[in-house]
Amino acid sequence: xxxxxxxxxxxxxxxxxxxxxxxxxxxxxxxxxxxxxxxxxxxxxxxxxxxxxxxxxxxxxxxxxxxxxxxxxxxxxxxxxxxxxxxxxxxxxxxxxxxxxxxxxxxxxxxxxxxxxxxxxxxxxxxxxxxxxxxxxxxxxxxxxxxxxxxxxxxxxxxxxxxxxxxxxxxxxxxxxxxxxxxxxxxxxxxxxxxxxxxxxxxxxxxxxxxxxxxxxxxxxx
Amino acid sequence: xxxxxxxxxxxxxxxxxxxxxxxxxxxxxxxxxxxxxxxxxxxxxxxxxxxxxxxxxxxxxxxxxxxxxxxxxxxxxxxxxxxxxxxxxxxxxxxxxxxxxxxxxxxxxxxxxxxxxxxxxxxxxxxxxxxxxxxxxxxxxxxxxxxxxxxxxxxxxxxxxxxxxxxxxxxxxxxxxxxxxxxxxxxxxxxxxxxxxxxxxxxxxxxxxxxxxxxxxxxxxxxxxxxxxxxxxxxxxxxxxxxxxxxxxxxxxxxxxxxxxxxxxxxxxxxxxxxxxxxxxxxxxxxxxxxxxxxxxxxxxxxxxxxxxxxxxxxxxxxxxxxxxxxxxxxxxxxxxxxxxxxxxxxxxxxx
Numbered sequence: 001x002x003x004x005x006x007x008x009x010x011x012x013x014x015x016x017x018x019x020x021x022x023x024x025x026x027x028x029x030x031x032x033x034x035x036x037x038x039x040x041x042x043x044x045x046x047x048x049x050x051x052x053x054x055x056x057x058x059x060x061x062x063x064x065x066x067x068x069x070x071x072x073x074x075x076x077x078x079x080x081x082x083x084x085x086x087x088x089x090x091x092x093x094x095x096x097x098x099x100x101x102x103x104x105x106x107x108x109x110x111x112x113x114x115x116x117x118x119x120x121x122x123x124x125x126x127x128x129x130x131x132x133x134x135x136x137x138x139x140x141x142x143x144x145x146x147x148x149x150x151x152x153x154x155x156x157x158x159x160x161x162x163x164x165x166x167x168x169x170x171x172x173x174x175x176x177x178x179x180x181x182x183x184x185x186x187x188x189x190x191x192x193x194x195x196x197x198x199x200x201x202x203x204x205x206x207x208x209x210x211x212x213x214x215x216x217x218x219x220x221x222x
Numbered sequence: 223x224x225x226x227x228x229x230x231x232x233x234x235x236x237x238x239x240x241x242x243x244x245x246x247x248x249x250x251x252x253x254x255x256x257x258x259x260x261x262x263x264x265x266x267x268x269x270x271x272x273x274x275x276x277x278x279x280x281x282x283x284x285x286x287x288x289x290x291x292x293x294x295x296x297x298x299x300x301x302x303x304x305x306x307x308x309x310x311x312x313x314x315x316x317x318x319x320x321x322x323x324x325x326x327x328x329x330x331x332x333x334x335x336x337x338x339x340x341x342x343x344x345x346x347x348x349x350x351x352x353x354x355x356x357x358x359x360x361x362x363x364x365x366x367x368x369x370x371x372x373x374x375x376x377x378x379x380x381x382x383x384x385x386x387x388x389x390x391x392x393x394x395x396x397x398x399x400x401x402x403x404x405x406x407x408x409x410x411x412x413x414x415x416x417x418x419x420x421x422x423x424x425x426x427x428x429x430x431x432x433x434x435x436x437x438x439x440x441x442x443x444x445x446x447x448x449x450x451x452x453x454x455x456x457x458x459x460x461x462x463x464x465x466x467x468x469x470x471x472x473x474x475x476x477x478x479x480x481x482x483x484x485x486x487x488x489x490x491x492x493x494x495x496x497x498x499x500x501x502x503x504x505x506x507x508x509x510x511x512x513x514x515x516x517x518x519x520x521x522x523x524x525x526x527x528x529x530x531x532x533x534x535x536x537x538x539x540x541x542x543x544x545x546x547x548x549x550x551x552x553x554x555x556x557x558x559x560x561x562x563x564x565x566x567x568x569x570x571x572x573x574x
Contacts, residue, residue: 032416128385
């Protein structure tokens with residue numbers, strides 16, 4: 001168990017996070033490497049789901065509940081030699097409010113792709129080749145953060161939002177992005193129940209409909 | 223004075239015109255020959271600018287120039303050359319293309335009338351050739367760098383995956399948690415053949431040669447089925463054949479052709495890919511027709527086999543080029559047929 005994890009679970013009365021029972025989604029287009037990573041994770045007690053592209057990752061995310069972390073290769077088909085599909089996958093996870101923490105494990109150019117991945121919303125970045133110890137440690141950290149956020153959301157009603165803000169854009173842009181993310185998150189939590197979402201957000205139902213229209217949110221998006 | 227008395231003058235004028243025209247024609251022909259000599263010389267020196275500069279004095283001397291002097295900055299190195307002597311007239315030109323800069327002086331004597339124009343035609347032709355050589359060199363250098371960089375990105379991606387895999391495998395073998403040995407061995411049994419296939423394909427992309435000399439009778443249906451399985455493509459094959467080819471080359475040919483369909487499918491997952499293959503034996507030729515019946519017409523048929531060209535710019539662009547090279551080496555042909563409003567069709571013809 002990681003030191004942070006131990007400290008967090010002790011003394012707070014919080015149930016110990018089931019880090020090693022958690023589900024990890026492996027998004028990697030190289031079947032041999034995917035198999036090996038799966039084996040490493042399973043030996044250390046993780047449940048593993050697999051995907052070889054952005055679309056198959058999307059399918060897994062919508063069909064499997066409670067995916068805590070993802071190991072993501074940025075170079076995915078059809079453009080396996082650029083970071084485009086990997087970054088689009090990170091964006092997808094963010095837009096759909098899946099909550100899964102993304103650990104990027106990629107062979108792409110380290111400097112530029114690390115920056116782009118973190119900017120898009122990745123939780124951690126590892127360059128290939130990495131040691132299994134480092135991969136496991138990053139995954140455990142990601143799962144821990146996921147569990148804590150789940151706890152905060154459930155017990156204290158706190159939602160963690162990630163916003164990339166440019167100071168030059170001013171407060172309005174930041175506020176709008178925060179509003180959109182918050183509304184999307186609450187709608188997802190309530191399975192698109194407008195009445196419950198309005199109650200959770202402390203708004204009238206009409207206001208929730210206003211936000212739905214404003215941000216173009218549809219039931220399928222949540 | 224009668225008109226008849228003017229005849230001798232008319233004849234004289236006529237003869238003078240004929241003489242002048244003949245002289246001009248002779249001179250023009252001589253200049254054309256010199257220009258041709260310059261072009262041929264440049265061609266024989268493979269459009270190499272420094273070499274061409276060193277050899278151009280011969281034709282220029284023949285054209286009546288007194289001397290030539292040039293200074294070349296060639297990717298940071300300086301080269302200079304003087305030949306002949308300094309003349310009364312100097313034609314100077316500075317040509318510059320990125321890392322290449324040439325200052326050239328042509329020395330000429332005093333020329334009058336048509337001589338001046340002939341001289342200008344030759345000097346301008348020479349400058350044009352020199353300028354073309356600069357661009358040829360620059361284009362080659364830039365193209366080579368771009369292709370090397372592209373190739374390096376592609377190979378690095380594959381190589382890093384292989385290194386990552388081997389590194390994880392080694393760690394697992396070295397420090398397997400107690401009781402997990404069986405699981406590790408079972409995992410390795412699944413991983414190793416995939417790793418072998420991957421490494422072979424990687425090696426294949428590095429070396430086009432392979433074992434091209436070793437040929438054997440290969441079951442076409444089986445080879446197609448295996449390659450389609452790797453790409454997870456559904457396949458329907460009609461007919462059969464056993465060409466005498468190199469197995470690895472044949473796998474690589476189908477791998478590259480099928481790779482095209484895989485890329486299309488990944489870009490448009492909503493569009494199904496069903497590959498229909500027809501194998502026909504006719505005289506000494508075995509014809510394999512490959513078509514995705516739900517495919518679209520090809521917009522760029524002329525560019526399909528061009529090296530380092532890819533439709534979306536995200537591919538390496540040597541797949542089909544490589545496939546065609548391999549088919550040609552095997553004594554066959556690979557063509558793409560693009561009927562109007564119908565899917566693209568690949569036709570591989572191999573000797574039986």
